[in-house]
Amino acid sequence: MKTSLLFIICLTLSLGVYAQNEVGKSVTVTINTIKNDTGKVILGLHTTDTFMKTKALQTQIIEIKDGKIEATFSNIIPGEYAILALHDENNNKKMDFSPNGMPKEDYGLSNNPMSFGPPQFNEAKFKVSTEAITLNIIF
Incomplete structure (x- = not known):
């Protein structure tokens, strides 16, 4: 009885681990x-609802x-x-701006768009589907 119970618990846990690996990429x-x-790089993963x-x-x-x-x-x-x-050079966990409003x-962004003005989700978006993704961002 103990062996059967232990087997069922192990099987359930292993299926949970397998399912978790399949949930997301x-x-x-x-x-x-x-x-x-100097400082650190802060990276944020966003959807259109959270972006900026x-x-x-x-x-x-x-x-x-x-x-x-x-x-x-x-x-x-x-x-x-x-x-x-963001390259947070002074470790204050936010973007610093000069008096004229330009980033210091x-x-x-993902996709490395070259735009003037605030970042736009549509220029930076990428699709996650069935494969793992590798991105290279350029500062």
């Missing part, structure tokens, strides 16, 4: 163009080494997303 982000190792409006669905704060970082967002359900990245710290 991963998105790996690399940035190889960071001008120095509210807190990211997932956030990562990564230490810079040799002008590079790599971060992986896990368990992403299929859909459209965008990533905002480097930033980047």
